[in-house]
Amino acid sequence: MILALAGGVGGARLANGLAHAVAPGRLTVAVNVGDDFTHLGLAICPDIDTVIYTLAGCNNRDVGWGVDGETWAFMDALNALGGPGWFNLGDRDLAKHVLRTERLRQGATLSQVTADFAECYGIRQHIVPMSDDPVRSVLETDEGELSFQDYFVRRRCEPRYRGIRFDGADSARMAPGLAEAFADPSLEAIVICPSNPILSIGPFLAVEAIHGALISRRVPCIAVSPFIAGETVKGPAAKIMRELGLVPGAASLASAYAGLVDIILCDLDDPAAGRRVHGLSFVASDTLMRDLLEQERLAHDVLNLALSIGSRT
Amino acid sequence: MILALAGGVGGARLANGLAHAVAPGRLTVAVNVGDDFTHLGLAICPDIDTVIYTLAGCNNRDVGWGVDGETWAFMDALNALGGPGWFNLGDRDLAKHVLRTERLRQGATLSQVTADFAECYGIRQHIVPMSDDPVRSVLETDEGELSFQDYFVRRRCEPRYRGIRFDGADSARMAPGLAEAFADPSLEAIVICPSNPILSIGPFLAVEAIHGALISRRVPCIAVSPFIAGETVKGPAAKIMRELGLVPGAASLASAYAGLVDIILCDLDDPAAGRRVHGLSFVASDTLMRDLLEQERLAHDVLNLALSIGSRT
Numbered sequence: 001m002i003l004a005l006a007g008g009v010g011g012a013r014l015a016n017g018l019a020h021a022v023a024p025g026r027l028t029v030a031v032n033v034g035d036d037f038t039h040l041g042l043a044i045c046p047d048i049d050t051v052i053y054t055l056a057g058c059n060n061r062d063v064g065w066g067v068d069g070e071t072w073a074f075m076d077a078l079n080a081l082g083g084p085g086w087f088n089l090g091d092r093d094l095a096k097h098v099l100r101t102e103r104l105r106q107g108a109t110l111s112q113v114t115a116d117f118a119e120c121y122g123i124r125q126h127i128v129p130m131s132d133d134p135v136r137s138v139l140e141t142d143e144g145e146l147s148f149q150d151y152f153v154r155r156r157c158e159p160r161y162r163g164i165r166f167d168g169a170d171s172a173r174m175a176p177g178l179a180e181a182f183a184d185p186s187l188e189a190i191v192i193c194p195s196n197p198i199l200s201i202g203p204f205l206a207v208e209a210i211h212g213a214l215i216s217r218r219v220p221c222i223a224v225s226p227f228i229a230g231e232t233v234k235g236p237a238a239k240i241m242r243e244l245g246l247v248p249g250a251a252s253l254a255s256a257y258a259g260l261v262d263i264i265l266c267d268l269d270d271p272a273a274g275r276r277v278h279g280l281s282f283v284a285s286d287t288l289m290r291d292l293l294e295q296e297r298l299a300h301d302v303l304n305l306a307l308s309i310g311s312r313t
Numbered sequence: 314m315i316l317a318l319a320g321g322v323g324g325a326r327l328a329n330g331l332a333h334a335v336a337p338g339r340l341t342v343a344v345n346v347g348d349d350f351t352h353l354g355l356a357i358c359p360d361i362d363t364v365i366y367t368l369a370g371c372n373n374r375d376v377g378w379g380v381d382g383e384t385w386a387f388m389d390a391l392n393a394l395g396g397p398g399w400f401n402l403g404d405r406d407l408a409k410h411v412l413r414t415e416r417l418r419q420g421a422t423l424s425q426v427t428a429d430f431a432e433c434y435g436i437r438q439h440i441v442p443m444s445d446d447p448v449r450s451v452l453e454t455d456e457g458e459l460s461f462q463d464y465f466v467r468r469r470c471e472p473r474y475r476g477i478r479f480d481g482a483d484s485a486r487m488a489p490g491l492a493e494a495f496a497d498p499s500l501e502a503i504v505i506c507p508s509n510p511i512l513s514i515g516p517f518l519a520v521e522a523i524h525g526a527l528i529s530r531r532v533p534c535i536a537v538s539p540f541i542a543g544e545t546v547k548g549p550a551a552k553i554m555r556e557l558g559l560v561p562g563a564a565s566l567a568s569a570y571a572g573l574v575d576i577i578l579c580d581l582d583d584p585a586a587g588r589r590v591h592g593l594s595f596v597a598s599d600t601l602m603r604d605l606l607e608q609e610r611l612a613h614d615v616l617n618l619a620l621s622i623g624s625r626t
Contacts, residue, residue, distance in 0.1 A: 041354070041415045071386045077408035081433045091404040095390035098411075102354045120394045 002303070003181040004191040005130070007032030007047045007200025009064050009234040010226050010289070011193035012054035014302070017295030018191065019055050021303060024124035028181040029055070032195070033110070033129045034137035034166055034203030035148050039087055042097040043104055046149075047200070048114055048129060049096060056121035057292075064234055067092050086154045111175050128177030130210060135203050136167040148199070157236035161243045164198060169206035174213070182213040189306030190214070192223035194287060196237040197256040205260070214260040220309040222302050223257050225250035225266040228288055247271075254278040262309055265302055315616070316494040317504040318443070320345030320360045320513025322377050322547045323539050323602070324506035325367035327615070330608030331504065332368050334616060337437035341494040342368070345508070346423070346442045347450035347479055347516030348461050352400050355410040356417055359462075360513070361427055361442060362409060369434035370605075377547055380405045399467045424488050441490030443523060448516050449480040461512070470549035474556045477511060482519035487526070495526040502619030503527070505536035507600060509550040510569040518573070527573040533622040535615050536570050538563035538579040541601055560584075567591040575622055578615055 002022050006015045006029055015029045032047045046065065053059035053067050060066045070090035079085045089097065096117060103113045109132040118127045137148040141159035151159060174182075181187060195201050204210045214221060230248045231238045238248035246252040250266030254277045257264065263281045266273055273284035285301040288294060315335050319328045319342055328342045345360045359378065366372035366380050373379045383403035392398045402410065409430060416426045422445040431440045450461040454472035464472060487495075494500060508514050517523045527534060539545045543561045551561035559565040563579030567590045570577065576594045579586055586597035598614040601607060 040411050041418055042411070067390075071384060071404065073384045073404035074387065074407050074411075077380075077405040078412060081408055081412055081430060083408065083412045091384065091386035091407075092390040094387050094404075094407065095394055095396065098353050098355070098387075099391060099394050099396045105354055117394060 001181065001184050001186045002027045002189055002191065003178075003187060004029045004193055005032075005195075005201060005204050006030070006051060006193040007035070007195040007203075009050060009054075010232065011047070011195035011200060012050045012059070013289045013295050014191070014193040014224060014298060015051055016054045016292065017289065017297070017299030018302070019123070019125045020292065020296050021299040022125070025126070027125040028177060029125060029127050030130050030175070030178045030181070030204070031114075031127060032200045032203050033131055034135050034199070035152070036134070037136065037147065037149050039089075039149070040084070041101065042089075042094075043101040044097050045100065045110070045114075045129070048110075048127070049093065051127055052114075052118055052121055052123065055118070055123045055125065055127070058121070066090050087149060109175075111177055115177075126177055126181070128175050128181075130175060130178060130204050131172040131207060132175050133172035134168045135172045135207065137199060137203055138165050138167055140164065152199075152236075157239065161236075161240040164202060166203050166206035169203065170208075172207045174207060174209040178210070179213075182217075187219050188310060189219050189303065190217060190221040191302055191306070192221065192257065192261060194224040194226035196226065196232075196235055196240075197253050198237070198240060199235070201256070205256075211260070220263070220306040221261045222306050222309075223253060223261040223264045224287060224298070224302060225253055225264055225270060227252075227270065228267045229269060233288070250282055251277045254280050263305060265305060314494065314497050314499045315340050315502055315504065316491075316500060317342045317506055318345075318508075318514060318517050319343070319364060319506040320348070320508040320516075322363060322367075323545065324360070324508035324513060325363045325372070326602040326608050327504070327506040327537060327611060328364055329367045329605065330602065330610070330612030331615070332436070332438045333605065333609050334612040335438070338439070340438040341490060342438060342440050343443050343488070343491045343494070343517070344427075344440060345513045345516050346444055347448050347512070348465070349447070350449065350460065350462050352402075352462070353397070354414065355402075355407075356414040357400075357410050358413065358423070358427075358442070361423075361440070362406065364440055365427075365431055365434055365436065368431070368436045368438065368440070371434070379403050400462060422488075424490055428490075439490055439494070441488045441494075443488060443491060443517050444485040444520055445488050446485035447481045448485045448520065450477055450512060450516060451480055452477050465512075465549075470552065474511075474549075474553040477515060479516050479519040482516065483521075485520045487520060487522040491523070492526075495530075500532050501623060502532050502616065503530060503534040504615055504619070505534065505570065505574060507537040507539035509539065509545075509548050509553075510566050511550070511553060512548070514569070518569075524573070533576070533619040534574045535619050535622075536566060536574040536577045537600060537611070537615060538566055538577055538583060540565075540583065541580045542582060546601070563595055564590045567593050576618060578618060
């Protein structure tokens, strides 16, 4: 069994590679919920939806989020009514938001709703939220505090990053499916996907039970760097690293993941490739994932690397 | 000033005729809320929306409800997720439901939301809900009690009608805009639109303040019969009348409207035309409204009739 922690587009892509590389039912993808928010009364879980759409093969490759062939009649009508237009809600996407909101209101957990949605999309691996309890990322910026979507969508990541907190993380419990994966005797490896270490993986690490489970792991944990040539394919990770005075690259992950991972898999031309930094080994591979073939290739690289360590422990 | 009470498609059509026949700002259309319900957590007001779409000239003439050029991507996705498919929510229509729900949650009244929506649609007459308090029609049928939409949409009006109650009517207040219209010294006439007397107008009459305002009116009140040749253009009014042992036709309105209206305007070939039944005069006109021209023609007939009585009082 393989456990992957994921958030964002890069995370979803490697999760998809792993989903194809691992036998059905043998992969658990735990997904960031720090980006989740309530908008127009609707429970919106962008990272969970991105993972579902990507693993279902119906993600929208043009805009990088949402579902393929999406339409926008709802947004047109909402804008005509003077409703908030800064966060786009696609007609198809809305069905998930509305049904999820209703089911949560009726007492279902986010885990249950997510599992049911994944099944409806024909996904044969386990997709679980990192927690069924709300954990909400709040960014400290030069424009003051901004909730995640305010920073990410409304302000297009333009404000300068100063810090982050995860409201609710102190009391949040690990989702049952994630706890089961950590405890599964057949667990062979943990993979931290090439997601933003602060915005996408930070919320996981802020939950004490998840942090503790990574610390006390008995299987290899491989993190995959999201940086390629000092940038990322999507998202503000490189910008944030620069704002923190760090050089964007795999080495900048070392402090975030120290003690939690055994090896960082970085891109071939990353300066850290083949080196040890802060006690962490950096192994190089081609980490660009433009299509399913490249997603599967990287997944196999990660799994082979994990098994090679696993056999040594 | 003219006040119209309306519900359903026929009500919206005459309301539209009146909206064109009366100077801007001089018509108040009070709309039935007995059909309103909460579905998937969304506050849905079918009759208000039908009046808005009809007066905005963008009602869907094919299906008889909803907005012209509607699309159904949301419903397709909802059905794929195993969500409830019995009540159709169009992509454009959803914007009203979602925004209305959010604004009501934030403390706005249904009157405020309705006025804002009407303004966004460029409507220059007043559209008000009959009440800002919930009034919910519950039908007694041979299949037991059914909420309005269960009867009307899910069961397609097939169960046999036995009776109706209006939950919340006892404590519901008249909406401020309706109270203002009744009290307006320039009010010249009240029109009860050709709506279902039980399902669409019944909720109005169940609110004591509205019933009382009709009883104590100082201006003519004209009801327009929804029956044409013993049937209605839309809706189950004729079926319900038959199930009550009545002959569908304008005369069957007499008991519902006795004491509340001065004259019933009925279709030219209605058996009651030109007669007095239960102390009510039945005046004939062509009541079929297939287009705006016919809506305006009937509106003028109603207004002329009202003014002819008004001058007599």
